[in-house]
Amino acid sequence: MPIPGVARGGLRRTYDVVIVGGGIQGLALAYELSARGLRDICVLEAGYPGCGASGRNGELVRSAFSSVEWATFFDASLRRWRDLSVELGFNVLFTPAGYLVLASTQEELDRCRGFAARHRDLGLVTELLGDREVRELAPALNPELVAGGVYQPDGGFAHHDAAVWAYARAAARRGVEVHPFTRVTGIRTDGGRVLGVGTTRGEISTPVVVDAAGGHARDVAGMAGVPLPTTTHRLEAIVTESLAPFLRPALATLHLLGYCHQTTRGELVGGTEQNVMEPATSLNGSLRGLRDMAQKFVRLIPQLAGVRLLRHWAGIVDVTADLAPVLGPVPELEGFFLDCGWVYGFMGAPAAGSLLAEAIDSGNVPELIAPFSIERLRAGDYIRESSLVVTLGDA
Amino acid sequence: MLAGKVILCLCQDVTIDDIDRAVSLGYDHPETIKRFTAAFMGPCQGKACHDAILEAIAARTGADPSSLRRPTARPPALPVRLGILAGGEPADAPPGAGASAEG
Numbered sequence: 360m361p362i363p364g365v366a367r368g369g370l371r372r373t374y375d376v377v378i379v380g381g382g383i384q385g386l387a388l389a390y391e392l393s394a395r396g397l398r399d400i401c402v403l404e405a406g407y408p409g410c411g412a413s414g415r416n417g418e419l420v421r422s423a424f425s426s427v428e429w430a431t432f433f434d435a436s437l438r439r440w441r442d443l444s445v446e447l448g449f450n451v452l453f454t455p456a457g458y459l460v461l462a463s464t465q466e467e468l469d470r471c472r473g474f475a476a477r478h479r480d481l482g483l484v485t486e487l488l489g490d491r492e493v494r495e496l497a498p499a500l501n502p503e504l505v506a507g508g509v510y511q512p513d514g515g516f517a518h519h520d521a522a523v524w525a526y527a528r529a530a531a532r533r534g535v536e537v538h539p540f541t542r543v544t545g546i547r548t549d550g551g552r553v554l555g556v557g558t559t560r561g562e563i564s565t566p567v568v569v570d571a572a573g574g575h576a577r578d579v580a581g582m583a584g585v586p587l588p589t590t591t592h593r594l595e596a597i598v599t600e601s602l603a604p605f606l607r608p609a610l611a612t613l614h615l616l617g618y619c620h621q622t623t624r625g626e627l628v629g630g631t632e633q634n635v636m637e638p639a640t641s642l643n644g645s646l647r648g649l650r651d652m653a654q655k656f657v658r659l660i661p662q663l664a665g666v667r668l669l670r671h672w673a674g675i676v677d678v679t680a681d682l683a684p685v686l687g688p689v690p691e692l693e694g695f696f697l698d699c700g701w702v703y704g705f706m707g708a709p710a711a712g713s714l715l716a717e718a719i720d721s722g723n724v725p726e727l728i729a730p731f732s733i734e735r736l737r738a739g740d741y742i743r744e745s746s747l748v749v750t751l752g753d754a
Numbered sequence: 755m756l757a758g759k760v761i762l763c764l765c766q767d768v769t770i771d772d773i774d775r776a777v778s779l780g781y782d783h784p785e786t787i788k789r790f791t792a793a794f795m796g797p798c799q800g801k802a803c804h805d806a807i808l809e810a811i812a813a814r815t816g817a818d819p820s821s822l823r824r825p826t827a828r829p830p831a832l833p834v835r836l837g838i839l840a841g842g843e844p845a846d847a848p849p850g851a852g853a854s855a856e857g
């Protein structure tokens with residue numbers, strides 16, 4: 360039993376819903392399906408729950424994005440984060456310390472002005488800040504990199520492992536079986552519908568399979584004969600020794616392509632991206648990535664030059680051409696659902712879980728997730744989001 | 755019971771009792787015990803304590819200690835100042851910077 364709540368018994372031969380992947384996405388979905396009254400749900404996880412990107416991420420939570428699609432969906436998620444600890448009966452350590460999207464140039468500040476105006480129209484609570492206000496909010500930042508930004512006072516961060524454990528326990532309490540160390544090796548289909556899955560622990564029959572396999576989502580979709588237009592990338596992150604408080608809000612820098620926050624334990628946790636995100640599946644950090652992070656964080660927060668790096672790690676994500684997730688049914692294969700393509704899948708989990716559960720249960724895809732269909736990728740009808748700090752280079 | 759107060763992980767003050775508690779709550783895998791107790795996550799990343807911690811897990815779960823794999827130690831082997839990695843001059847440690855294996 361690697362974490363509380365995982366199943367102790369064997370696999371049954373039949374379930375109503377099989378979710379492939381016990382990251383935060385698969386677990387949140389399982390919890391939400393059971394909250395809607397569905398029974399006989401299982402989550403199959405190749406390792407221990409949270410061993411994928413869900414236990415390796417930067418933990419940041421915001422809805423201050425530029426596009427209507429991202430901002431409205433992630434705002435639904437942010438609202439859930441506020442009460443998630445109470446709802447799940449486990450402290451996920453959500454800390455609404457604020458979230459700053461930092462602009463370092465006039466062009467970036469103009470972009471931020473555009474987002475902030477859209478946020479007002481959409482009912483999001485954000486403020487456009489000038490350079491002086493940002494310096495007051497985050498005095499540790501290098502003033503040369505401060506032109507202003509968009510500030511979201513109720514954004515922040517949560518603890519990634521705690522969120523995984525909270526969803527796993529809450530799902531288990533409602534009867535979901537979470538099976539660790541159980542890899543899905545095949546998906547059986549016939550006549551355009553799902554029949555079951557093969558696993559390292561035997562065959563299962565089920566009419567509904569959800570692909571929530573994170574960095575392996577394309578492989579799992581491939582098992583069902585569904586080509587997923589994604590590529591797998593490695594994101595790297597670092598953590599420093601603990602320091603006295605020096606940075607309150609979580610922050611993303613448009614200029615340096617990086618994000619970070621100071622944890623409640625005092626460490627700085629963050630990551631950066633380079634201009635080209637190269638396809639990679641290794642879980643080892645790279646020297647190039649480490650140097651990029653060291654240089655950018657020291658430039659952004661000069662006092663970090665004297666601070667010791669403790670660990671450097673990586674996680675993998677399977678991403679789409681527009682870096683937005685793929686959520687919902689697959690038209691040609693009844694019973695097969697996608698919950699993948701996640702780059703911001705930690706912050707997005709509460710809303711994705713409940714909205715996708717609604718789609719599976721009711722057969723109708725809710726408006727907030729409809730834009731994230733696989734059809735948009737097939738049609739090349741990409742969502743345009745310009746406040747991201749990850750990039751596919753020329754994509 | 756004083757024996758339970760014995761500190762196994764010196765970086766993060768993790769005691770035998772902490773390991774017992776983690777296992778009895780259901781965190782009984784070296785990777786999840788790392789995440790639950792923060793053992794292996796300090797400046798030494800378990801270099802000083804991994805045998806003692808894996809033995810404590812084995813004692814509580816009945817697993818064979820040699821079957822338990824230590825969580826991957828991440829680079830760097832010793833904590834390194836970011837200024838050095840960034841290629842610039844190392845600055846003085848700011849007030850409040852904690853002690854670590856390096857100094």
Ligand SMILES: Cc1cc2nc3c(=O)[nH]c(=O)nc-3n(C[C@H](O)[C@H](O)[C@H](O)COP(=O)(O)OP(=O)(O)OC[C@H]3O[C@@H](n4cnc5c(N)ncnc54)[C@H](O)[C@@H]3O)c2cc1C
Nearest residue numbers: 380382384405411412413416417419543573674704705706
């Ligand atoms: C360094 C880094 C920083 C990040 N920062 C942020 C951030 O600040 N905020 C944010 O919102 N997001 C962030 N992310 C992204 C976020 O971590 C992911 O989008 C999110 O965790 C995705 O959750 P998931 O459940 O889909 O995937 P995962 O957590 O990867 O889970 C997928 C699971 O599927 C399992 N699996 C795979 N194949 C199979 C199979 N065949 N059978 C059974 N199980 C299988 C895997 O073992 C894995 O546990 C970051 C990611 C990284 C790596």
